[in-house]
Amino acid sequence: MILGLMLAVLAGSLVSLQTVFNSKVNERTGSWATTTLVLGMGFLASLTISLLVEGKQTFALQNMHPWYWVSGMIGVGVVICLVQGMKLLGPTYAISIVLTAQLSFALLWDSLGWLGLETVPFTSNKLIGVLVIVAGIVLFKFGGRQGAEPSAAKAPQGLPD
Template sequence: MILGISLAIVAGAFIGLQNIFNRHLNEQVSSWFATAFVLLTGSMASLLIGFLFQGSDIFDISGMKRSYWFFGLVGVGVIYSMIQAMHRLGPTKTVLISIIAQLTFSLIFDVTGFLSLPKVELKWEDIVGVVSIIVGVIIFNARKKGQVEQAK
């Protein structure tokens, strides 16, 4: 469990960094080129690192379903949407809103068994947790907005 928590924290840090890098990249090139560039460089790095750790086994796709070939489109949607949101909202609001959306949709996917996930029972604690995070974000943004107005 500790390893899982540690990896989730590292993933969160990488997502925050990736969003900042994407924003800077988007200032130099179009959003679509930035999306393609991020996916291409990420794919190349993933293949290289995978090959180093697993050898040629990473290329065994014999058990892969045909539908999985389209899952990369989701990655395009993620990167393009985050680049655009970052440009319009800034890093903090983009990450906060995307985290709320991730939690909300993940809860919906778990409860409904979306895409063959094992169904999870919805508990009131789940709803309270998501609502608490949303309220926290609203308070965070209201406090930040007040600090900006006081600085003027």
Template sequence: MILGGILALIAGAGVGLQNIFNRHLNEHVSSWMATTFVLLTGSIASLLIGLLVDGPAIFDVSGMKLSYWLFGLIGIGIIYCMMQAMKQLGPTKAVLIAVIAQLTSSLVFDLTGFLVLPQMNLKWEDILGIMLMIAGVLIFNMKKKDISKT
């Protein structure tokens, strides 16, 4: 459990860093080229690390459903949307909103058993947690009053 928490923290920090990298990359090339570059470099790195760790066993896709081949398309949409959101909102606001959307949709998926997930029951803590996060983003986005003008 502790290792899972540590790995989640590392992944979260990595997502924040990756989003900033994507934003800078997007300043020099088109959004589609930036998306291609990110996915291509990530795919090459993943392939090389997979070969080092698991060897040729990484190529065994015999148990994989055909529909899973399409799930990579979601990654294209995620990267493109995040780069566009960062242009409009900046990294912090874009990531905050994305995290809330991720947690909310994950909660809905858990509650409905979407894509054959084990169905979970809704608890008041779940609703309270989502509401607190949304309130936090609203507070974070409040404009500070300039007290020097009064």
């Protein structure tokens, strides 16, 4: 269980880091070029590592429904939406909304047993958990003092260009 928690935390940090990098690439190119670069480099990296670790087993796709293959196309939507969301909302607010939506839809799919998932009972505790996260996002976005804009000298510095 500890390993699973550590991997989940690592995945969350990597998603946030990748989103920042994607945003920086998008400042110099466009959204589609960013998506092509990100997913293309990801393909090359995953193919190389898979071939090194699994060899020919990489291509053993027994008993897989062909419609599962659309996952890569879904990834295009993920990258495009994240890049545009960050441009419009900023990194923290955009990622907060993305993670809340991800949790909400995972709860829905688990509860309904969609896409071949084992049905997990929906409980009020799960709903309260999602609502607490949504309340946190609302507080984050609107809970600051009115008119308290940080000065340019105090603004946090991003990654170097």
